[in-house]
Amino acid sequence: MELRSYQWEVITPALEGKNVIIWLPTGAGKTRAAMYVAMRHLQIVPNAKVALIVNKVHLVQQHYRKEFHPHLKDKYKIIPISGDTDEKGFFARVVKENDVVICTAQILYNSLQNPSEEKHVELTDLTLLIIDECHHTHKDGIYNKVMQIYLKKKLKHERNLPQILGLTASPGTGGASSFEDAVDHILQICANLDTWKIMSTKVNIKDLESKARQPVKQYDLVPGRAVDPFGDKLKSLMEIIHEYLGENDIITPDFGTQTYEQKVVEMEKEGAVNADRKKRTCAVHLRKYNDALFIHDTVRMQDAYEFLDTFYIEEKFIRASDDPTDVFLCQLFNDNNGHLLELSRDQNNENPKLKRLEEILKEHFQSSQGSRGIIFTRTRQSTHSLHNWITSNSTLKELKIKSAALTGAGFSNQTKHMTQNQQQDVIKNFDKGSLNLLISTSIGEEGLDIPECNIVVRYGLMTNEIAMVQARGRARAEDSCYSFLAKSGGKESRRERTNEFLEDLMKRAIEHVQNLPEREYNEKILDLQLSSVVERQVKHAKVEQKKRFNPQDVRFDCRNCAIAVGYGSDFRVVEGIHHVNINPAFKVYYEEFTPPINLGKKMDEWVPGGAIRCKFCQGNWGSIIIYKAVPLPVVGIKNFVIETPEERTPYKQWKDVPFPIDLFNYTQYCEENNLLKYVDDDDD
Numbered sequence: 001m002e003l004r005s006y007q008w009e010v011i012t013p014a015l016e017g018k019n020v021i022i023w024l025p026t027g028a029g030k031t032r033a034a035m036y037v038a039m040r041h042l043q044i045v046p047n048a049k050v051a052l053i054v055n056k057v058h059l060v061q062q063h064y065r066k067e068f069h070p071h072l073k074d075k076y077k078i079i080p081i082s083g084d085t086d087e088k089g090f091f092a093r094v095v096k097e098n099d100v101v102i103c104t105a106q107i108l109y110n111s112l113q114n115p116s117e118e119k120h121v122e123l124t125d126l127t128l129l130i131i132d133e134c135h136h137t138h139k140d141g142i143y144n145k146v147m148q149i150y151l152k153k154k155l156k157h158e159r160n161l162p163q164i165l166g167l168t169a170s171p172g173t174g175g176a177s178s179f180e181d182a183v184d185h186i187l188q189i190c191a192n193l194d195t196w197k198i199m200s201t202k203v204n205i206k207d208l209e210s211k212a213r214q215p216v217k218q219y220d221l222v223p224g225r226a227v228d229p230f231g232d233k234l235k236s237l238m239e240i241i242h243e244y245l246g247e248n249d250i251i252t253p254d255f256g257t258q259t260y261e262q263k264v265v266e267m268e269k270e271g272a273v274n275a276d277r278k279k280r281t282c283a284v285h286l287r288k289y290n291d292a293l294f295i296h297d298t299v300r301m302q303d304a305y306e307f308l309d310t311f312y313i314e315e316k317f318i319r320a321s322d323d324p325t326d327v328f329l330c331q332l333f334n335d336n337n338g339h340l341l342e343l344s345r346d347q348n349n350e351n352p353k354l355k356r357l358e359e360i361l362k363e364h365f366q367s368s369q370g371s372r373g374i375i376f377t378r379t380r381q382s383t384h385s386l387h388n389w390i391t392s393n394s395t396l397k398e399l400k401i402k403s404a405a406l407t408g409a410g411f412s413n414q415t416k417h418m419t420q421n422q423q424q425d426v427i428k429n430f431d432k433g434s435l436n437l438l439i440s441t442s443i444g445e446e447g448l449d450i451p452e453c454n455i456v457v458r459y460g461l462m463t464n465e466i467a468m469v470q471a472r473g474r475a476r477a478e479d480s481c482y483s484f485l486a487k488s489g490g491k492e493s494r495r496e497r498t499n500e501f502l503e504d505l506m507k508r509a510i511e512h513v514q515n516l517p518e519r520e521y522n523e524k525i526l527d528l529q530l531s532s533v534v535e536r537q538v539k540h541a542k543v544e545q546k547k548r549f550n551p552q553d554v555r556f557d558c559r560n561c562a563i564a565v566g567y568g569s570d571f572r573v574v575e576g577i578h579h580v581n582i583n584p585a586f587k588v589y590y591e592e593f594t595p596p597i598n599l600g601k602k603m604d605e606w607v608p609g610g611a612i613r614c615k616f617c618q619g620n621w622g623s624i625i626i627y628k629a630v631p632l633p634v635v636g637i638k639n640f641v642i643e644t645p646e647e648r649t650p651y652k653q654w655k656d657v658p659f660p661i662d663l664f665n666y667t668q669y670c671e672e673n674n675l676l677k678y679v680d681d682d683d684d
Contacts, residue, residue: 001071006208007033010199014165015040018196021134021166021189023510025212026473027452030167034130035067037165041128042076042099049095051162052130053105055142056443057082058423059132064102076100081107082420091119095126105131105142110576112149123150126162133446134166135466137192138174147192148536151529154194166193170469173506182509190513191528198514215456215475219496220360221488222352230301230343231256231293237336238289244328245282256293264290272641273648275562281325295381297487298460300351301344303385308333308340323617353460353485358395360483361437364455365399372430373455374438376445376471378462380407380417386439386459403437404429406444419599445470452477458484462492465502549659555643558589559650560619562641565589568657572664575605578625579654579661580632582669590633591615597623628666630675 003011007029010022014037024030034052042048052068054060064080072078076099081087087094091111095101111121123129129150137143153161174185190198201208225231235255254260264286271280288311296304312333315326343349357375365371377383387405390396404426407418418426423443429435430450438444445467456475458468475482486492513521551568558565570583590612597608609624612633622635637654644658651657669675 001032001036001039003033003036004029004204004207004211006201006204006211007036009201009204011037013197013199014163017163019164019194021168021171021193021195021198023168023171023198023200024208026169026470027476028169028208028212030169031063031067031132034165034167035071038068038100038128038130039072041163042072045127048099048127049125050100050128050130051095051108051126052100052102052132053108053143053146054102054132055105055136056446057104057420058427060102060104061424062427063132068100068102072100078102092117092121095121105146109142109146112146113576123153123162124158124160128165129162130165130167131193132167134193135168135171135189137166137189144192147194148533150194151192151533155529155533164193164195166195169473170466170503171198171506171510172464172466173502173509175464176505176509177502179505179508179512182505183512186506186509186513187524188528188532191525191532194529195525198510200510200514212473213476213478213480215472215480215482217472217482217484219493220356220483220485221493222356222485224487225349225352227349229346229349230304230340231296233336233340233343234289234293234296234304237332238286240332241282241286241289241329245279256290256297261287261290269650272559272562272650275557275641275648277323277561278325280560281323281329285329291381294379295385297351298353298377298379298382299385300354300389301346301349303381303388305340305344307381309337312337353487354389356485357457357459358393360455360457360485361390361396361401362399364481365396365401365436369400371454372436372451372477373453373457374440374444374450374471374474375457375459376440376442376461377459378441380405380441382459383407383439383441390437390439401437402435403439404435406438406440408441408443442467444474450474452480454480456480456482458482458496460486460492462495463499465499465506468496468499469503543655546656546658547660549644551659551661553645554657554659557641557643557648558614558617558619558621559639559641561614561617563589563614563616565614565640568642568659568661571661572669573661574625574627574632574634574664578606578627578632578634579637580625580627580634580664582632582664584673586633589615590621592624593618627664630666630670632664 006024010020010024011033014020014022022030022033024033038050038052041050052063054063060080060082064078068078077097078100079087079094079098079102081091081094081101081103091107108121111119112123114120131137131143134143137147150161150164171186171189173182174188176182176185186198189195238255254263264283268280268283268287271277271283288308292304292308295307312330315330361373364373375386377386383405387403390401390403406423406426426435426438427450430438433451442463453474454477456471458471461467472482484493484496486496516524549568551571554568555564556566556568557563566581566583566586566589570581570586571579572582574580592610592612594611596610599608606625606627609626609631611623612621612635613619614621619639621639622633624631625634637651637657641648641650642657654661
């Protein structure tokens with residue numbers, strides 16, 4: 001195994017056992033450098049134990065297959081652990097029996113918190129902890145939760161803590177716009193990771209530049225549609241809905257913006273809190289129209305039409321209702337359906353961004369048979385819509401473009417998710433060349449070890465400087481191009497210019513931190529660490545204080561129809577994640593309406609059942625899990641309004657509810673519901 005001169009330069013302190021952050025551009029070989037540090041660590045440190053943690057599941061197998069297993073397999077035991085591997089149920093034994101463990105940060109954190117002998121590990125069981133994409137070690141991120149455990153032990157002067165090695169292509173500025181604030185952000189990241197120094201290339205810059213080429217950047221800014229009958233029609237229907245609500249002062253130019261989306265989110269919340277079903281239902285539909293305007297602005301009119309049409313088909317057949325508001329809204333769409341369809345097919349008013357995208361792809365795929373590219377877009381919906389457009393485009397078909405969508409594995413209300421296996425298949429096919437164009441959400445920006453691309457397009461995105469740097473780093477082929485494609489005069493292009501300024505600000509802030517006198521730097525880091533631990537303790541105490549109501553005094557109402565369906569005392573927590581209703585009477589209020597959900601991965605002690613919804617209004621509530629052969633309804637807190645003795649409030653997350661929730665006692669539940677014989681028979 002050989003390292004380049006710039007890699008030797010940045011790993012030298014780590015080879016001496018110091019905690020460092022390696023800051024190198026995408027494609028410069030950070031993982032290879034980290035793997036070499038791990039190998040030397042295993043050779044030198046007695047009873048060495050290395051863990052590499054990642055923030056995205058597909059990176060577990062990637063780091064295992066591409067670097068750690070090929071280079072270390074002859075002398076050391078290496079194991080990848082992710083959500084779909086059985087070994088995570090015996091994590092403590094896995095750590096004990098292997099030299100290198102590669103896993104998600106969540107799995108490590110769960111094991112640090114788990115009292116079970118089979119799953120529990122201590123940080124002191126590890127001698128080297130490598131943190132991939134370590135710029136995420138801040139606020140309530142999972143990396144920071146792991147490092148908070150480390151810092152508590154450090155500040156108590158506990159011994160034998162692991163060496164820390166962070167890897168990043170862009171620490172970012174943390175939202176700072178001034179030099180001082182950017183420096184504070186970099187220092188905070190260093191404090192969170194207990195960093196001795198940020199290591200970057202100072203001497204071997206030419207060697208780094210020859211390896212990590214920077215693409216040519218171009219701004220492809222196009223005007224909006226000259227006339228927009230389809231968009232105007234959507235806006236006119238939204239105005240009619242506002243008139244139905246008695247709100248005639250709405251400002252039309254607001255439609256199709258993030259600002260308007262925030263307004264209808266608040267409107268829906270008000271309707272839920274006040275049990276005003278008319279307002280809440282109208283807000284839900286208005287948000288769908290606004291989403292359609294987003295799609296219309298991003299991809300084709302027909303994609304926006306199909307999005308709305310699908311929504312109303314589901315409203316008609318899944319939510320059959322005699323409620324006058326439901327009837328009015330569905331009838332409004334049905335009366336205008338034909339006209340919308342006709343307008344969506346008018347090619348004279350199609351999205352100008354698509355025409356420019358076609359030209360960009362034609363330019364780069366026509367010139368070389370070996371071209372590869374990635375298009376980054378904001379949502380899963382636009383990812384699939386762009387993929388459909390590319391596969392149906394006759395001009396692009398002739399260029400032998402073989403494309404696929406790459407999106408996240410989590411569930412979304414917007415569109416279907418990808419399983420982890422599907423993600424890995426797409427990445428593998430792109431790697432070997434059977435695919436040559438990916439249309440990806442942000443999942444493709446970080447960490448993916450993919451072939452050098454000739455063309456990377458950021459399609460109408462408005463993100464931060466970290467995402468810009470990560471995406472740009474995918475264009476590493478010789479004479480490669482990085483295109484920012486957006487509407488001229490829009491917020492997206494202004495944000496991209498700002499990102500360029502912030503990238504420069506980040507570089508200056510890092511250089512300043514690197515040049516701080518050692519004593520001053522160490523004092524700042526220790527002060528930040530003490531403040532961070534105290535702040536987290538205070539925050540935890542405040543959260544506990546909020547749990548001020550007795551569970552039996554807290555009522556749950558369906559967010560959609562406001563019917564009362566249960567109390568806080570009906571709920572328990574399974575495995576620290578699933579919030580289930582254990583009251584047998586809860587069955588009166590819901591119905592299961594889909595086949596069992598396919599997660600695409602194995603779970604420890606449960607399997608998924610079907611989705612559940614309110615029997616009275618067909619509003620989605622959650623799903624069933626079969627936990628140790630016992631079916632339990634898992635509900636999403638966002639689907640309910642909670643009424644306490646003081647107020648009615650909707651919550652986005654279970655951790656914020658104002659009452660304590662006990663852990664689920666499996667044996668007690670089975671005894672109380674006469675299920676022990678049923679469970680025994682099932683086990684047999």
